[in-house]
Amino acid sequence: MGKENWSSVSAFFLLGFSKQKEQQEVLFGLFLSMYLVTVASNLLIILAIISDAHLHTPMYFFLANLSLADACFVSTTVPKMLANIWTQSQVISYAECLSQLYFFMLFVMLEVFLLAVMAFDRFVAICHPLHYIMVMSPGLCVLLVIASWIMNALHSLLHTLLMNSLSFCADHEIPHFFCDINPLLSLSCTDPFINELVIFTLGGLAGLGYILCLIISYAYIFSTILKIPSAQGKQKAFSTCSSHLSVVCLFFGSSCCVYFSPPSTRSAQKATAASVMYTVVTPMLNPFIYSLRNQDIKSSLRKLI
Template sequence: MEWENLTSVSEFFLLGLSEQPEQQEVLFGLFLSMYLVTVMGNFLIILAIITDAQLHTPMYFFLANLSLADSCFVSTTVPKMLANIWTQNQVISYAGCLSQLYFFMLFVMLEACLLVVMAYDRYVAICHPLHYIVVMRPELCVLLVSASWIMNALHSLLHTFLMNSLSFCANHEIPHFFCDINPFLSLSCTDPFINELVIFTIGGLVGLVCVLCLTISYAYIFSTILKIPSVQGKRKAFSTCSSHLSVVSLFFGTSFCVYFSPPSTRSAETDTVASVMYTVVTPMLNPFIYSLRNRDIKSSLRKLIQVRKIHFH
């Protein structure tokens, strides 16, 4: 096989979800609709939180950042896929692939960290309600979100630099709809041992810490809820974290299927379907999960819509 370095060949081909011509229009319409719903839904939640003074609390501050991360997350992959389908051109430049990889890893890890921070917020609110205002002060909230952004920006930068040090074979076809790290690594001609070591050590450690923090937080939360004597009190306490728990289950369940399932059970098709679930479907469902299960968000959205109607008339 003839091997070429990326100094001479500087582009890849994203094979996408399907190579069947008759399916392209359906995929374009479906993913364009999902993308618009995702961006509009998360934008409405951010707007509602910003404009409603009653939502200026730690929980909704974290939710606004999660909605922003969701919008950026889906914007990293879907627009390029839509452009490829529309133009019938599967090419992505080497620089574009590295940029997409960087921002994808940034926002996927940022979402995981924000979900952990939100779990800690729910832990303090349910297990230590009398100390909530003291513990979850604005300075701590800003520090937690800022640390999540900075840590994951550096983490993604490390992976991007390591990917840039590799040489790639003559086959530049990526069996995916975006430049994910595993399909990207599979095209390397040089030994990707260092890259894989960093993925499994640093990435695995971050993932393990996130899962442990979520598990411990919800263990204390459920233990506290079970001690509440009244059924109504238990229901009210559980309702404050049910939306977050749904999002956590959906996000971590599908992402673990892609990165931590046994190699014998994995294929390019199953990885792609699972990737669609946590890169497109989960960010789209998050606004619905939080708005439909949260009275404050629903009330704020009604006020926002009524104000816009008055201004329009």
């Protein structure tokens, strides 16, 4: 493409969902309700864990951080979408778009990291219960969370700076409801080879490490559970990780539909619908999955409410 078709972009247009006013009113009410439920339920989980001394354990420490990440994660994309529907505007400034990209990548990678750490926590608790207190010390738990924030912040910053170095074509329409990395790369007029290389190397290695941690941890967990002689013992051991496993399947199942589906079956509408699952629906369901299956959380929530 010739340089005459390049543009010094100042804004993008988020095409979002339907352009029909009646459908937009329904979407606004739906997403506003989901957003409020997500933020309120995750904050309740955090307050319940902070207020109850019995929940000051590594598992609930990581759960509180996951709830914080969920609340921030959904706040990265949904408020701007709601504002655009309310004002009947699809515009998002260049600076807002890159900021949204940065925080979206930060919180999605933070969520993946926390899910991996929580799998390791369950592995130690089930496979090495006698060493659990020694291995999962408070210092290690705090160090893991701080390290995840720092690493993912730097990782997201690198991708954002590389995106900022690209030039964009005259067409600034993003067929999505937020600034995701793939739709932005598709609008670039310059060669995004460096961006794609960093995505497949750093992002791929980080994602592979997290997924391997999940797979190996649960392989040992299931192996240990199968060796338990009594059915009641197996059920009790599995119940300690069933909520986490449900969240993992929900999050990775929906995100894989967006980023790992074959190009021949991929479309903007399908990608947007799948994105809603892991950016809006999953953070909303996580608190209910943990609270409904966890007697300690339910007891603390009753006291808090």
